[in-house]
Amino acid sequence: MMIIHRGILVGVLCLFLAGLPGSLLAQTPPEESTHEIVALLKEQNSKLSNDLRRIQREIAALRADLDKPGIKDVFAGIGYIFGLFGAAAFVAARRKE
Amino acid sequence: MHISDGVLPISVTVGSYVASAAIAAWSVRRTRSEELPKLAVMTAAFFVASMVHVPLGPTSVHLIIPGLTGALLGPSAFLSIGLGLLLQSLLFQFGGLTALGANALMMGLPALACGWFFQKYKGRTQLQQVVVGGLAGALGTVLAANILAILLMSGGEDFFGVAKIALLAHVPVVIIESVVSAFTIGFLARVKPALLQSSFLRPTKAAHG
Numbered sequence: 001m002m003i004i005h006r007g008i009l010v011g012v013l014c015l016f017l018a019g020l021p022g023s024l025l026a027q028t029p030p031e032e033s034t035h036e037i038v039a040l041l042k043e044q045n046s047k048l049s050n051d052l053r054r055i056q057r058e059i060a061a062l063r064a065d066l067d068k069p070g071i072k073d074v075f076a077g078i079g080y081i082f083g084l085f086g087a088a089a090f091v092a093a094r095r096k097e
Numbered sequence: 098m099h100i101s102d103g104v105l106p107i108s109v110t111v112g113s114y115v116a117s118a119a120i121a122a123w124s125v126r127r128t129r130s131e132e133l134p135k136l137a138v139m140t141a142a143f144f145v146a147s148m149v150h151v152p153l154g155p156t157s158v159h160l161i162i163p164g165l166t167g168a169l170l171g172p173s174a175f176l177s178i179g180l181g182l183l184l185q186s187l188l189f190q191f192g193g194l195t196a197l198g199a200n201a202l203m204m205g206l207p208a209l210a211c212g213w214f215f216q217k218y219k220g221r222t223q224l225q226q227v228v229v230g231g232l233a234g235a236l237g238t239v240l241a242a243n244i245l246a247i248l249l250m251s252g253g254e255d256f257f258g259v260a261k262i263a264l265l266a267h268v269p270v271v272i273i274e275s276v277v278s279a280f281t282i283g284f285l286a287r288v289k290p291a292l293l294q295s296s297f298l299r300p301t302k303a304a305h306g
Contacts, residue, residue, distance in 0.1 A: 073189060084137075
């Protein structure tokens with residue numbers, strides 16, 4: 001009895017499994033909507049890669065800007081120059097005395 | 098137009114360091130202590146001039162003003178330009194520390210040449226001083242481009258190729274520098290002609306280091 005029961009169960013399971021792909025196929029959307037989705041994805045993809053490229057370009061420009069010396073460096077240099085020449089003038093003046 | 102690290106062969110790098118140290122020492126000997134404030138101001142001007150960018154197509158080139166520095170400072174110009182370049186390489190990352198000697202030669206020698214040229218031909222009238230000053234300003238950058246080509250030739254570059262590119266890229270700079278130099282010298286000739294007397298052509302009595 002048990003063996004027959006198990007056999008029936010296995011049979012039902014097999015039938016179910018065999019029927020499954022059919023039911024899945026039945027659920028897939030029709031051909032044209034697939035194309036639509038693919039087109040949509042492609043569009044989004046290209047838009048995203050455009051955005052990404054723009055951002056990368058901006059990062060490169062920012063990096064170039066960061067490499068440029070700023071107003072701080074300019075004034076630091078002027079300070080160094082005047083300081084050094086001031087020290088030189090001091091030494092020269094003392095030597096003259 | 099600064100030379101970067103690692104472009105020149107080591108022998109040229111060392112040689113140009115030695116040569117520019119020697120010229121800088123001579124420049125210090127020829128500097129009089131009364132001239133130190135003028136030297137400081139011109140050094141600061143030279144240092145900052147490289148911040149003035151001239152847009153040129155996709156890139157930009159900046160002013161150098163070795164001609165004006167030389168015309169105003171005479172023999173002290175080399176010292177001034179050496180110090181300016183040292184600070185530019187430390188603060189702006191223009192050129193490298195190892196290429197400092199070559200850069201000093203490249204801009205210092207034209208400055209000395211322009212100083213001599215200006216002192217020799219400036220004459221007495223204001224108009225002549227302005228014209229000769231403008232010529233000296235143009236000459237400085239042209240000479241610097243040629244020395245750049247000579248130095249790069251030691252690294253295996255073709256002299257005429259580099260010279261042509263460097264000169265073409267600096268045509269706007271040459272024009273602007275010539276105008277700036279002529280204007281500055283004209284202004285100084287009117288306001289304080291004593292500043293235009295650098296000690297190239299007269300013997301120095303009290304040399305100070």
